[in-house]
Amino acid sequence: MASYASAKNGAKTLLIEKSQEIGEPVRCAEAIPSIEEFGLKPEPEFVRNIIKGGILFSPSGKKVTVTQDKAQGYIVERKIFDKYLAIRAAKVGSKVAVKTTAIDLERDGNYWNVIVEFLGEEYAIKTKVVIAADGVESNIAEYAGLKAKKKPLEICSCAEYEMTNVELLDKNMMEFYFGNEVAPGGYVWIFPKGETANVGLGVRDKKKKAIDYLEEFIENGLAKDRLKDATPIEFKVGGAPVSGPIEKTYTDGLLVVGDAAGQISPLTGGGIYLAMDCGLIAGEVASKAIKANDWSEETLKEYERRWKEKHYEYLMNHLKYRKILEKMSDDELDALAEALGDSLEGIDLKKFVKRIITKKPSLLKYFKDLL
Template identity: 75%
Template sequence: MRELKDSYDIVVVGAGPGGSCSAYEAALNGAKTLLVEKSQEIGEPVRCAEAIPGLEDFNIKPSDEFVRSKVKGGYIFTPSGKRIKVSSDKATGYVVERKIFDKYLAIRAAKAGSKIMVKSTVVGLERDGDEWVVEIEYLGEIYKVRSKIVIAADGVESNIAEYAGLKAKKNPLEVCSCAEFEMVNVKLIDSEMLEFYFGNEIAKGGYAWIFPKGDCANVGLGVRDRKKKAINYLYDFLENELVKDRLKDATPIELKVGGAPVSGPIEKTYTDGLLVVGDAAGQISPLTGGGIYLAMDCGLMAGRVASEAIKNNDWSEDFLKKYEEMWKKKHFNMLMDHLKYRKILEKLNDEEIEELADVLGDSLEDIDLKKFAKKIIKRPSLLKYFKEIVF
């Protein structure tokens, strides 16, 4: 295998947004970096509704190459069809073609100097002195490489962090099961607005969405329900009164299924010679299931700290904990707030969802907790759920 040398400073496992951004930053800072991806093609299979805020935050030009739609906000729908318009700055962004976008991020990493292996699965990790021996399976053969640092960016089914002794297994009940059709001939309300549908019949423990995507739209949902499969919820959603007229001519060109880990961050995202990034670390909003931005941002931080560790000749957990301090400072409170909101939302029955929509009104910018508290206080049936966040 041409890409394979005997040793690297940093091996990154998984070429999703988290892994490619880690490898980019590490290579840019001079570390000898290898990015290993088990799929034969980076970006495939897609398991995503492909909406991302703030590409500009990463100095990425929203190129036509991968941007399919620009987003200026969203509509939230209750089961009866009440509509709330969301139009804060945080709700703007893009719907991208992940197959191209993920490849674009990997190309950026390669141009910065990272080597990449595809169709290569990391199947084992062993400590040898203060380095790792990383076992990689490629076309039926096992190859062993040494690495000072491993970055585990191996997504929701992550096991790399566990190999290193961290508690990172996701409880299946805390993983949102998702099913989505990419469809043609969807009649959108507005080609720059995301649509979100809530209700226990529509998507128990989650929500359904219709996201514009150029000539197509991503129509999908995520649920947490052991009794009914996500795909069956999706078939029902296509026939739901709220959307069926707009979807009656729609036909799929792709089916995507996957899981979003919505239990919040894992306990610890670093140990001697290892960092955990993205879905593998639970760096994904427990409320929205949005994780691309976080995986990219935390990936850059991991790449930076790992490459600094190499320069300092110290990749002990004492040095690497800087990574956790950095990402927690920026994202931890938001993740924990979203976890709280998700836990409240999933307790509400459909009537309570309608009542909450009344409280919120028909337009929502950033939620002002003080104003919200004043209104919710007058709704005893809802107050019991929201006590913790308004007092």
């Protein structure tokens, strides 16, 4: 999105991707709440399913169904979706360099030299503004002197099988499983994707690897009967940085976007929409700065002001909720599910909290600050 917005607004733009193919490898459960506001249509080419809500399971299996009237989002084929976005950027003038890894940044007067490696050779690309959208393992922001490295326990380790022959509860509902045994510091998901489903989990734990938790869930978890005939067609691993946004996302001639900037929900690990929206803002701000012939940090800070205005409160609230949930025992998570009842229409946090503490006053200690 950053290269799309930058090129569309007239800046000479180059998208650099280290993989040989845009969109690969996929490290994602592929759920996105909305794409229309980016001027995108839910094309059959990349949309695999429409999602109407979620079914949450407490550790003992208490089920809470969350729905909304309007469609809640999509499951996309991420490798096709990402490629679609790159083609869209190219159509408005962005160039794309694949199998090209940015390995360093050097300041050159008022410019950056981005040192890239392509097929064993190094090249320097001189540029006015760098948009560092290099994901969870981001180095680019650090090369520019920003603090962006995430500590291991700030990263949720994820493992996922895309499986076929999954018996779904509802083909348009995502399933979420919580519990300190099943997925400490995270949750298990089953996201229906048409013929297949993404069955995965994220954990923050030193005892066992994410894949071990996943195998255990598939064999013995609450959905084991519905997964007994399931078989994988793809395996994905990856990390989701869930510690909230980094301290500063701009400096002279550089902006940080997406997972690299911690623009991902610390509660759900959802980051596609945020990366796209913040990328759009970054592309707009960068191209405007270049037009005005001033890409100093003073000018580029507009990016941080704009993305924070839209998303900072959401991110910080999700960080707060995650911290509450991770303090709760499995019994308390069961009590929470009991208090929420069988079904919820939409997500009204204040209403939830009132319901929880009326029905389970013992949980007041966790939620009183949210009132």
